[in-house]
Amino acid sequence: MVLLKCDLHVHTNASRDGESSVEEVIASAIAAGLDAVAITDHDTTEGAIHALTLKNPGIMIIPGIEVSTKQGHLLVLGTAQVLAPKQDVLKTIAEAKALGAVTVIPHPFHRWRHGVGLKCRIALKDVDAVEAFNSRYIIGTANQKAAKVAKKYQLPVTAGSDAHNCKYVGFGVTEIDAEERSVEAILAAMRAGRITCTCKKTPLRTYTRQSWDNTVRKVRRRVPKFRHRPRRRMVHRKK
Template identity: 45%
Template sequence: MLRFDLHVHTSYSQDGLSSVEEVLKAAAAAGLDGVAITDHDTTAGAIHALEIVDRIAPGLLVIPGIEVSTRSGHLIVLGVTRDIPARMSVQETIKEAKRLGGTIVVPHPYNRPRHGMPIPEGADAAEVYNSRHILGLHNRIALRRARDLGLPGVAGSDAHQASLVGSAITLIKADKTVNSVLESIKQGKTSIDVEKTPLHIYAFQMANGWMKKLKAIFIHKNK
């Protein structure tokens, strides 16, 4: 079984704290076979990771991806290196993701404060464990609904800093290639190995994200 963290952010995300290099080194240090780079509304971090992984972390498999902001919440699309426009409807986003050959994972489903959505028709898998769900309620809801729908479940650290990469691991029965891993996810050849993000780190990440958003609003208003 291969060990993957399927939901990781870098500094290419507005709220990401660690560089691509730091994330790749952390993934290798955590003993992962691979990592999905899923920055908010951009594949630039994933592309950068693909370009440098053989030098920074030889043997680590990078799955390129993006976490897209739809009008109803967030969707992760794995296996793509082209940006998908934000603010489209869920079904428009899914249609574009499929056109690009992407694998669609619903991150932190049902957690509305974190832009989670109900699992939509057309999704390939659901994140049934997100390490930033401190109380665990939404993880339990996601797991139950994914089972009801017969949808494969995966885990993601949702790491926004390198030290948390690998805190939620998806075990995947596949060959060590991007296509094989993504196909195995769709087929449900997965299990999970997880731990929670420490509360003080989660709180710091939230505060940092809000500060960056407020700074961006201030700069925009004063242009």
């Protein structure tokens, strides 16, 4: 058996709100002493696929995706397959498992970050694990509630930095007791619950700025662009 340090929830600039390239994320993961990093961009596996094409990245790459389901976000680990967004979360979980992927509900009780647990708690019984240590928090009550519910349902808990900037990769570390150094062994150990977690908080200033920037992006996508209306030409008539 070998103990492997992993960050199971990381974004690159393949996500609309990601700020760092795949190469920058990998470099930070190595600097943080990680053995593996999961690339889990929002509704795309572009970043994960790019990471897998790199020669000798120096770290194990776990391909993944953070799917925006009808009820909230779902992490799918161990596949580069894109799953359709906006589906019922239970359907997405079933599709992910059919692919042989590991399913994790991230930040399940965070009210402003699409927590599945707020709208469909039954989904917590169907996944392989629950993220109970997410570094992007203010007071930590959502993490505590996630840990409590995971214990109730006898589910493994994971940690993830949920980093949207490479500086914070490794702020959420999942230590996995795997049979060997491979992605397949990591996923198998997760299903078996051979996991311990550590987490430290993303600086509040950074979290607040990123949240604000994300809100602005959403508003700009939804509100039609202001169309400039030409000024009316004033006509002066002779008296």
